[in-house]
Amino acid sequence: MQFNGLLEKILNGDRRAISRALSEVENSTSTGEGILEGISNLIGHSYRIGVTGPPGSGKSTLTNQLTKLLVEKGFRVAIVAVDPTSPFTGGALLGDRVRMSEVGTNQKVFIRSMASRGSLGGLSQKASDAGDVFDAAQFDYTIFETVGVGQSELDVAKAVDTTIVVLVPESGDSIQAMKAGLMEIGDIFVVNKSDRVGADQAVTALQVILSMRDHDETTWLPPIVKTIASENKGIDLLFDQISNHKSFLNEKKLFEVRRLDRLKNKIKDLVVSNLRKEFWNAERKLILESKIQNVLEGKVSPAKVVQELIDDFKSSVIY
Ligand SMILES: Nc1nc2c(ncn2[C@@H]2O[C@H](COP(=O)(O)OP(=O)(O)O)[C@@H](O)[C@H]2O)c(=O)[nH]1
Ligand SMILES: [Mg+2]
Numbered sequence: 001m002q003f004n005g006l007l008e009k010i011l012n013g014d015r016r017a018i019s020r021a022l023s024e025v026e027n028s029t030s031t032g033e034g035i036l037e038g039i040s041n042l043i044g045h046s047y048r049i050g051v052t053g054p055p056g057s058g059k060s061t062l063t064n065q066l067t068k069l070l071v072e073k074g075f076r077v078a079i080v081a082v083d084p085t086s087p088f089t090g091g092a093l094l095g096d097r098v099r100m101s102e103v104g105t106n107q108k109v110f111i112r113s114m115a116s117r118g119s120l121g122g123l124s125q126k127a128s129d130a131g132d133v134f135d136a137a138q139f140d141y142t143i144f145e146t147v148g149v150g151q152s153e154l155d156v157a158k159a160v161d162t163t164i165v166v167l168v169p170e171s172g173d174s175i176q177a178m179k180a181g182l183m184e185i186g187d188i189f190v191v192n193k194s195d196r197v198g199a200d201q202a203v204t205a206l207q208v209i210l211s212m213r214d215h216d217e218t219t220w221l222p223p224i225v226k227t228i229a230s231e232n233k234g235i236d237l238l239f240d241q242i243s244n245h246k247s248f249l250n251e252k253k254l255f256e257v258r259r260l261d262r263l264k265n266k267i268k269d270l271v272v273s274n275l276r277k278e279f280w281n282a283e284r285k286l287i288l289e290s291k292i293q294n295v296l297e298g299k300v301s302p303a304k305v306v307q308e309l310i311d312d313f314k315s316s317v318i319y
Pocket of ligand 1: 053054055056057058059060061062192193194195196227228229230231
């Protein structure tokens with residue numbers, strides 16, 4: 001496939017081209033870089049939603065139902081599912097894909113699983129690059145599903161326009177969420193599995209915690225939505241709240257702020273990863289190897305070695 005042909009096919013929504021582009025981007029190939037470069041002025045159309053929360057809270061089920069609703073409304077939807085990978089096999093769990101297969105065959109829907117471990121470079125950067133591909137391919141919504149554990153997963157969930165945190169009624173879930181840093185990043189909170197006892201208490205507990213968040217009249221107060229994803233209940237209310245949040249971002253001109261933040265982070269990340277590549281050449285790896293024993297034996301401090309490496313790097317840069 002010619003590179004230019006590939007770009008054109010992506011813009012036309014060709015599924016095989018999109019698939020290929022996503023792989024190139026995920027593997028950070030030069031073709032991938034070229035694609036991102038080629039589409040960089042064509043994005044900004046797609047609305048990005050992050051869905052996060054503890055394992056088993058119903059994120060995939062909810063994403064599935066929300067996708068169906070969006071498709072019914074005439075939208076095209078892409079899903080980036082960041083699968084937790086098993087440390088034993090290194091393989092992505094299949095469960096998510098099986099459950100999501102319900103929407104998987106729909107031509108208006110594109111699902112992509114992404115490994116959370118073993119990817120080169122930042123996970124959130126990879127996910128956001130995938131989002132750019134879907135954006136260029138004219139998807140109206142891109143939903144990023146990640147487990148709400150670990151910083152890199154949280155980074156994925158918050159590098160979007162609207163972040164949805166999915167919890168369940170079980171007592172203590174909101175406390176756990178608070179510990180995991182989920183309370184700060186949610187724009188909308190969902191108490192899923194509201195068919196279970198304690199849903200209303202969970203909502204009250206959440207309200208208490210959320211009221212402690214810094215806010216004034218200009219900040220968005222996160223609504224709490226009760227859903228039963230497995231019975232497709234409450235999904236319309238969730239959609240209404242997403243729309244409310246979208247309007248709020250527009251009104252307050254925060255849409256641009258979020259996108260500028262994303263761009264800033266992207267550029268910062270790229271600087272770091274490019275510098276890292278340039279920095280660790282064979283010569284400096286040798287310097288490190290030759291010093292490490294002395295560091296271990298306490299003859300020289302780590303900071304000294306760092307300085308030596310940086311001096312070497314600076315002297316190699318031609319001004
Ligand atoms: N009782 C009940 N079960 C649900 C609900 N939503 C999802 N489930 C079930 O909870 C389990 C985990 O759901 P899943 O979507 O895979 O959770 P995820 O790990 O957060 O993606 C599945 O067996 C779902 O069928 C709900 O609203 N009520
Ligand atoms: Mg899931």
